Amino acid sequence: MQERVAQFEVDHVGFLDASGQVLEDLPEDIADLEVIKQGYRSMVLTRLFDARAINLQRTGQLGTFPSSLGQEAVTIGFSLAMQPNDRLVPSYREHGALLCRGVTLCELLLYWGGDERGSDYQQARKDFPLAVPIATQCLHAAGVATAIKLRSEPQAVVTVCGDGATSKGDFAEALNVAGVWQLPILFVVTNNQWAISVPRESQSHAQTLAQKAIAAGIDCLQVDGNDLLAVEYASRKALERARAGGGPFLIEAITYRMGDHTTADDARRYRDDDEVSSHWQGDPVARIRSYLVEQGGWTKDQEEALQADCQVELERAVADYLAVAPQPASAMFDYLYAELPEAYEGQRQQVIDRAAEGKTDE
Amino acid sequence: MSERTLVEAVALALQHAMEDNPDVVVLGEDVAVNGGVFRATNGLHEQFGGERVMDTPLAENMIAGLAIGMAAEGLRPVAEFQFMGFIYPAMEQIVGHAARLRNRTRGRLACPLVLRAPFGAGIHAPEHHSESTEALFAHIPGVRVVIPSSPARAYGLLLAAIADPDPVLFLEPKRIYRLVKETFTPNREPLPLDVCFTLREGSDITLVSWGASVVETLQAAEQLATLNVSAEVIDMATVSPLDMTSVLDSVVKTGRCVIVHEAARSGGIGGEIAAQIGEFCLLDLLAPVQRVTGYDTVVPLAKMEHLYLPGVEQIVAAAISAVEFE
Numbered sequence: 001m002q003e004r005v006a007q008f009e010v011d012h013v014g015f016l017d018a019s020g021q022v023l024e025d026l027p028e029d030i031a032d033l034e035v036i037k038q039g040y041r042s043m044v045l046t047r048l049f050d051a052r053a054i055n056l057q058r059t060g061q062l063g064t065f066p067s068s069l070g071q072e073a074v075t076i077g078f079s080l081a082m083q084p085n086d087r088l089v090p091s092y093r094e095h096g097a098l099l100c101r102g103v104t105l106c107e108l109l110l111y112w113g114g115d116e117r118g119s120d121y122q123q124a125r126k127d128f129p130l131a132v133p134i135a136t137q138c139l140h141a142a143g144v145a146t147a148i149k150l151r152s153e154p155q156a157v158v159t160v161c162g163d164g165a166t167s168k169g170d171f172a173e174a175l176n177v178a179g180v181w182q183l184p185i186l187f188v189v190t191n192n193q194w195a196i197s198v199p200r201e202s203q204s205h206a207q208t209l210a211q212k213a214i215a216a217g218i219d220c221l222q223v224d225g226n227d228l229l230a231v232e233y234a235s236r237k238a239l240e241r242a243r244a245g246g247g248p249f250l251i252e253a254i255t256y257r258m259g260d261h262t263t264a265d266d267a268r269r270y271r272d273d274d275e276v277s278s279h280w281q282g283d284p285v286a287r288i289r290s291y292l293v294e295q296g297g298w299t300k301d302q303e304e305a306l307q308a309d310c311q312v313e314l315e316r317a318v319a320d321y322l323a324v325a326p327q328p329a330s331a332m333f334d335y336l337y338a339e340l341p342e343a344y345e346g347q348r349q350q351v352i353d354r355a356a357e358g359k360t361d362e
Numbered sequence: 363m364s365e366r367t368l369v370e371a372v373a374l375a376l377q378h379a380m381e382d383n384p385d386v387v388v389l390g391e392d393v394a395v396n397g398g399v400f401r402a403t404n405g406l407h408e409q410f411g412g413e414r415v416m417d418t419p420l421a422e423n424m425i426a427g428l429a430i431g432m433a434a435e436g437l438r439p440v441a442e443f444q445f446m447g448f449i450y451p452a453m454e455q456i457v458g459h460a461a462r463l464r465n466r467t468r469g470r471l472a473c474p475l476v477l478r479a480p481f482g483a484g485i486h487a488p489e490h491h492s493e494s495t496e497a498l499f500a501h502i503p504g505v506r507v508v509i510p511s512s513p514a515r516a517y518g519l520l521l522a523a524i525a526d527p528d529p530v531l532f533l534e535p536k537r538i539y540r541l542v543k544e545t546f547t548p549n550r551e552p553l554p555l556d557v558c559f560t561l562r563e564g565s566d567i568t569l570v571s572w573g574a575s576v577v578e579t580l581q582a583a584e585q586l587a588t589l590n591v592s593a594e595v596i597d598m599a600t601v602s603p604l605d606m607t608s609v610l611d612s613v614v615k616t617g618r619c620v621i622v623h624e625a626a627r628s629g630g631i632g633g634e635i636a637a638q639i640g641e642f643c644l645l646d647l648l649a650p651v652q653r654v655t656g657y658d659t660v661v662p663l664a665k666m667e668h669l670y671l672p673g674v675e676q677i678v679a680a681a682i683s684a685v686e687f688e
Contacts, residue, residue: 089431120468128434129467133458139424140459143431143439150387150413150437169451173424180419335465336504338472338527341556343603344503 008214010207012254013234014224018282020290031080031232033296039080039228040292043072043285045310046096049105050259052314053112057263061322063114068093070226070258073284074190076100077231078158078251081239087148089128089141089159093190097160101127105317110324116335117327135165138174138187145183145248156184156242158235164195166209172216175250179216184242186235187213187250190225192257197270213250225253226284229291256282329355366546369539371513372402372478375520376440378550380410383438386524389416390425390442390478399444400480400539426452426477430460433475438524446481446533447490453498460529461504476523476530481509482574482624483656484537484671486664493661494573494625499531500602500634506530506555507602511538511576514546515599518553525552535574542577558605560612564594567681568612570635571622572598575672579622582677589678591685601631606638613639617648618684622672627655649687652680 015030017023031039050069056062068075071093079100082088088101095108102123111118111130119129128144131137141159148155165171166189178185189209193200206212213220223234231253238249256279260267267276292298333340333348340348366374380386388403388410394417397404407415418425422443429439443449449456456477463473483492500507508523508530510516516534523530561576562583571579576597583593594612598604613619619639621632636651654672662670 116466116468119466120470125470126435128471129463131459133454136427136454136459139427139455140431140434142424143428143433144435145431146416146428147432147435147437169421169423170427173419173421174427176421177419177424177428331468335467335469336462337464341603343556343606 008211010210010214010220010222012222012224013230014227015229015233016227016287016291018287020287020294022291026229027233030229031236033292035080035232036228036288036292037296039076039232040288041306041310042076042079042096042100043228043288044306045313046072046076046099047285048310048314049095049108052318053109054263056109056318062109062112064262064264065112066093066262067259068095070279070284071190071192071255072096073228073288074188074225074231074253074255075160077228077253078160078186078188078235080232081235082158083155085155086239087126087128087144087155087157088124089137089144089157090130091137091160091162091165091190092130092132093162094130094160098130105314106320106324109317109321113321115324115327116331135161135168135170137161138165138171141185142174142177142183145178145185146181148184149181154243156186156239158186158188158239160188160190162195163189163191163193163200163203163209164198165189166212167203172212175213175216175218178248179218182247184245185248186238186242187248188235189250189252190255191252192255194257194261194271196261196265208252210250210252218248218250220250220252222252222254225255226282226287228284228288255284364545365543366513367540367543368510368513368516368534369400369402371517372520372534373404373406374548375517376403376406377409378548379440379521379524380406380414382550385436386438386440387414387416387432388440388442389418389428391418391420391444393417393442398442400536402478402534403442421451422448423451423455426455426460429475429477430455430463430473433473434463434471438474440476440478440524443477443479445491445493446479446495447493449477449479452477456499456505456529456531457502461502464528465504472527473529474527476520476532478532478534480536480539481533482535482537483661483667484574486667489663492667494623494656496533496601497625497630500631504529505602506600507533508555508600509533509535509573510599511535511573511597512542513544515553515559515597517546517548518551519555519599521550522552522555526555533573537574538577556600556603556605558608559597559599560594560608561597562593562595564592564616566592566616567618567620567684568594568596568609568616569620569622569677569681570596570598570609572601573624575622575624578672578674579677581674582681585674585678586681589682591681593681604631604635604638606635606642609635610639610643614643614646617646619651620654620677620680620684621651622654622677624656624671626658627653628658630655649684652684654680
């Protein structure tokens with residue numbers, strides 16, 4: 001005898017079409033216009049920041065940098081749904097989320113400019129620094145969520161990874177334990193279609209990436225990641241549930257990496273310009289602007305004022321960043337341990353002397 | 363005061379740490395109801411419950427990653443890896459995250475976790491159960507590697523590792539889990555980290571060891587005494603960072619040194635100790651520094667492991683050749 005013992009479905013959610021028109025009646029508790037305006041401002045600022053950071057890198061004033069161009073609605077959408085005391089455990093392309101969490105533009109520039117102080121966030125002190133190794137952060141999020149659950153805090157954790165990360169064991173292991181222990185986590189998979197040069201279809205034969213949660217007994221949803229309304233709404237529902245003890249949730253946000261993987265990459269080697277151009281039709285920033293114009297009476301004057309305001313904020317941050325004095329050479333040793341073991345005091349003095357003598361390689 | 367084995371001392375330290383600090387939690391495979399495959403967490407689940415003594419799903423990398431997240435939140439996770447041979451999936455989490463979270467965030471987040479693992483050969487265990495790869499971890503700045511060699515030191519050093527604000531890999535020599543019994547007062551006081559322990563004073567030669575090999579090293583010192591060779595025996599205990607100040611003081615006094623470790627020779631911690639002796643007290647040496655170690659081979663399976671482990675005879679022979687060196 002053969003009988004069906006389990007059956008699964010994956011839904012896709014989107015509220016706006018590519019031009020920003022509302023597809024169907026919005027839920028009653030859709031984000032109000034003030035929240036969306038706040039999110040829109042963050043998206044504009046993030047887009048300007050990405051462009052400016054690339055410019056700084058090209059002119060030798062910043063290190064290798066990964067642009068988030070095209071993904072702004074994902075990273076800002078879930079951030080709008082977070083409470084200050086929730087924890088963010090991010091991947092490395094989440095500038096928008098970090099800004100929403102209170103990380104400053106100057107801190108972002110410091111980090112990508114090669115200064116560890118950029119991860120010493122003055123706000124969001126409990127958020128993790130961004131993770132460069134792929135998917136490893138998903139497990140940290142599970143640990144953070146375990147601590148939150150153990151202490152019965154009414155908070156949740158958001159962790160973010162890409163489509164490539166879903167191929168890694170860390171991702172599967174984190175989902176698995178989050179399911180077993182019913183941890184308060186929202187997993188956001190930013191499916192931007194490309195893991196450097198490897199396209200989504202070469203990453204997994206699964207129909208959706210969302211369904212990877214199902215194997216761990218976790219509810220999931222695929223969301224139009226270029227629709228700020230949809231990402232915010234789905235994230236808010238998932239986080240409200242998680243904070244109330246309802247367990248983990250996974251959102252696969254469908255978006256597109258409009259830029260190169262990083263400034264060290266040339267995407268023309270592996271994908272057509274036509275493909276990239278076609279994705280401008282779904283541009284998340286233009287889309288939510290249209291929504292604001294139609295639903296919120298967003299005016300040309302407001303738009304110009306916002307752009308100018310963001311430019312001023314950005315240039316002030318760039319000036320601050322460029323004026324930051326370098327760390328003392330001893331900083332290399334000073335944060336390795338709570339207290340540096342005596343065994344390394346000699347080496348610490350060596351680097352101090354080396355810096356003082358100007359005998360660096362640079 | 364009562365006699366305890368090393369593994370009982372580990373369990374007692376865990377119990378006392380959990381009683382004294384509600385942030386201490388234990389996690390790992392089979393650590394809860396079963397009390398650990400070696401019984402190192404015996405009784406903890408009954409006393410502290412499933413919230414603080416957690417059986418995890420079976421994934422070593424996950425155990426390390428979870429512990430990092432918990433530690434960043436201010437808990438004091440003590441994670442058990444069932445055997446050191448199974449710790450390698452966790453390398454990325456240990457090297458890439460635990461060891462550097464404090465440094466990466468300029469002290470904003472820290473990683474006060476302990477990763478415990480039984481290690482070493484000599485119990486006729488199956489394949490992959492007999493590793494001594496402490497040097498892999500001693501090479502990583504930001505993580506301490508601590509190895510007890512007696513019940514009392516296991517108790518005091520584990521308390522210290524749990525209290526330490528940084529990550530500690532705590533390797534337990536399972537060959538002597540139940541071999542040695544010791545009477546000590548479990549006074550809830552940690553022993554110091556980053557310092558070695560002089561177990562026996564001597565004037566002719568310094569024998570440096572750690573882990574289970576300390577047992578054979580002490581036996582060798584006894585034999586050497588009958589041959590009128592006075593051996594000083596040092597248990598390194600913390601193999602990263604090394605307390606070279608104490609070792610160098612001893613070698614300046616004796617002029618000779620034999621380093622004994624179970625791990626493979628090349629790239630082993632013995633090489634670092636020998637290098638520093640050469641660097642800092644070459645002219646005090648009366649003989650070349652020697653190493654008695656496991657071979658540069660895969661640890662053999664049960665039938666040959668007695669030929670792999672450093673024996674008393676090898677240690678005595680090395681010491682005699684050093685004393686007779688001209």
